[in-house]
Amino acid sequence: MKITLAPQEILQTLDMIRQENLDIRTITLGISLLDCRGDDIATVERKVYDKVTHKAANLVQTGERLAARYGIPIVNKRVSVTPVALIGSGFNRDGMVRLAKALDRAAAAVGVNFLGGFSALVQKGFSRGDEALIEAIPEALAETLYVCSSVNVGSTKAGINMDAVLKMGEAVLESARRTAAQDGLAAAKLVVFCNAPEDNPFMAGAFHGVGEPESVINVGVSGPGVVASVVKENPAADFGELASLIKRMAFKITRVGELIGRAASEELGAPFGIVDLSLAPTPSIGDSVAEILENMGLERCGAHGTTAALALLNDAVKKGGAMASSHVGGLSGAFIPVSEDAGMVKAVEAGALSLSKLEAMTCVCSVGLDMIAIPGDVTAETIAAIIADEAAIGMINKKTTAVRVIPAIGKQAGDRVEFGGLLGGAPVISVNPFAADRFIRRGGRIPAPITSLSN
Amino acid sequence: MDGQTGKSQRAIISVFGRDRIGIIAWVSGRLQEYSINILDINQTILQGFFTMIMIVDLSPASIEVAELAKVLEQEGQESGLQVNVQHEDIFNFMHRI
Numbered sequence: 001m002k003i004t005l006a007p008q009e010i011l012q013t014l015d016m017i018r019q020e021n022l023d024i025r026t027i028t029l030g031i032s033l034l035d036c037r038g039d040d041i042a043t044v045e046r047k048v049y050d051k052v053t054h055k056a057a058n059l060v061q062t063g064e065r066l067a068a069r070y071g072i073p074i075v076n077k078r079v080s081v082t083p084v085a086l087i088g089s090g091f092n093r094d095g096m097v098r099l100a101k102a103l104d105r106a107a108a109a110v111g112v113n114f115l116g117g118f119s120a121l122v123q124k125g126f127s128r129g130d131e132a133l134i135e136a137i138p139e140a141l142a143e144t145l146y147v148c149s150s151v152n153v154g155s156t157k158a159g160i161n162m163d164a165v166l167k168m169g170e171a172v173l174e175s176a177r178r179t180a181a182q183d184g185l186a187a188a189k190l191v192v193f194c195n196a197p198e199d200n201p202f203m204a205g206a207f208h209g210v211g212e213p214e215s216v217i218n219v220g221v222s223g224p225g226v227v228a229s230v231v232k233e234n235p236a237a238d239f240g241e242l243a244s245l246i247k248r249m250a251f252k253i254t255r256v257g258e259l260i261g262r263a264a265s266e267e268l269g270a271p272f273g274i275v276d277l278s279l280a281p282t283p284s285i286g287d288s289v290a291e292i293l294e295n296m297g298l299e300r301c302g303a304h305g306t307t308a309a310l311a312l313l314n315d316a317v318k319k320g321g322a323m324a325s326s327h328v329g330g331l332s333g334a335f336i337p338v339s340e341d342a343g344m345v346k347a348v349e350a351g352a353l354s355l356s357k358l359e360a361m362t363c364v365c366s367v368g369l370d371m372i373a374i375p376g377d378v379t380a381e382t383i384a385a386i387i388a389d390e391a392a393i394g395m396i397n398k399k400t401t402a403v404r405v406i407p408a409i410g411k412q413a414g415d416r417v418e419f420g421g422l423l424g425g426a427p428v429i430s431v432n433p434f435a436a437d438r439f440i441r442r443g444g445r446i447p448a449p450i451t452s453l454s455n
Numbered sequence: 456m457d458g459q460t461g462k463s464q465r466a467i468i469s470v471f472g473r474d475r476i477g478i479i480a481w482v483s484g485r486l487q488e489y490s491i492n493i494l495d496i497n498q499t500i501l502q503g504f505f506t507m508i509m510i511v512d513l514s515p516a517s518i519e520v521a522e523l524a525k526v527l528e529q530e531g532q533e534s535g536l537q538v539n540v541q542h543e544d545i546f547n548f549m550h551r552i
Binding site: 004005007009010011012013014065068069070071072252255256258259263 | 467469497506508510519520521524525539540541542543544545546547548549550551
């Protein structure tokens with residue numbers, strides 16, 4: 001029997017976990033609800049509840065057991081389901097709200113901290129189920145604890161459904177208004193996508209796509225702190241070396257995700273889908289993507305040079321991670337949620353980071369404008385215009401983009417909002433005061449770009 | 456490393472803390488109780504700080520890795536030691552392809 005591990009290797013792993021906050025961010029069990037459809041709302045509610053509680057019965061326990069076996073925190077255990085617009089097609093708005101509540105009860109019963117999939121895919125237009133679901137979003141999110149919602153309004157292949165963009169501007173605002181006492185918490189559980197992936201394990205945008213199997217395990221890794229440390233320890237490295245150092249770390253981080261994914265898949269009897277190679281920050285000190293960028297040599301995240309630094313980081317993470325896993329998917333890239341990243345919050349407070357700069361950053365990293373508090377007197381049209389800009393970036397660049405902004409009702413730029421837990425808190429960022437109403441209200445669809453004609 | 460999980464029953468025990476008499480005796484005594492075989496020990500003292508890494512085999516054992524981790528981590532904490540017990544695969548996956 002050969003003992004092949006060197007003590008330095010063991011100590012490095014321990015340091016990554018204990019000092020640098022390396023963790024598995026989420027094990028997400030995707031569950032197909034396609035066989036729960038029916039004509040009678042009470043029957044569908046029962047079927048949905050039964051299926052989720054049956055399939056996910058051991059999810060939380062298994063996550064805890066794996067965390068103990070491998071000595072690495074598994075922060076979140078979550079469930080994603082088939083877009084509810086498909087399951088509830090045929091029901092009206094009230095039926096959709098009832099389904100959200102049934103899913104919420106199921107999430108509570110199995111002990112997961114979020115359940116994603118109160119979703120609709122409307123990049124090219126609305127079915128009746130899609131319309132009912134979108135109408136139901138504000139009430140569903142305000143009256144449930146665990147349910148997360150996402151709507152895909154555009155894609156490179158289909159263009160951007162601008163009617164959906166406007167509806168989502170209204171839905172975001174109404175969700176925030178209904179939860180004004182909690183700083184608009186419902187809007188923090190709502191994300192608007194372009195090019196949404198169907199196997200994303202991260203919330204609020206997780207849903208179980210129709211091309212997915214009956215059930216599937218997807219894993220999201222974390223580890224900004226590990227990357228921040230290696231960048232800090234090498235202040236003189238040139239860009240080639242820096243990229244190489246980040247790639248090596250990304251490889252190691254992703255291997256842990258691969259291990260946990262395989263183990264969870266074996267124990268839960270669900271196939272292993274993908275590892276999402278994302279660098280996902282948390283509000284903890286030392287677990288920040290902004291800190292990585294600052295360690296690269298920026299005085300503050302948001303300074304000129306930030307987009308270039310983020311591009312290097314995002315690409316190196318993907319290159320290192322892609323080698324470490326048999327199946328990579330989901331969002332895969334660096335996340336830049338403001339309220340969930342202590343370094344981003346500081347950068348906003350210092351006046352270094354604006355909404356415009358964040359938008360530029362989303363061109364070169366995973367996802368988009370995420371967890372950003374905006375003034376509560378913003379109009380639905382302005383939110384829709386923010387969504388349209390992000391969707392355009394995603395559509396043209398063939399990447400996923402998303403918007404998760406939280407209108408802080410009764411608050412102005414510079415005030416603070418607090419969501420607590422992993423969602424964190426943040427200062428309210430100002431939006432451009434000039435209106436886009438006439439543009440947004442034109443209606444119809446922005447045609448798919450020429451690059452969509454790839455056949 | 457073929458990438459299969461759960462086949463091996465080996466775990467890595469790491470202990471950190473202020474050096475004092477009897478740390479190894481405590482750990483190995485506990486391991487004997489649970490019929491766990493020690494395969495390798497690496498131990499150093501750096502400026503009075505005790506660092507030990509032990510590779511053990513749990514296949515003849517009466518306890519699982521997660522359970523052993525709970526026992527040793529808690530007892531270690533009571534005497535000012537930080538103890539980690541982890542299945543070896545987390546290290547193999549990270550450092551070996």
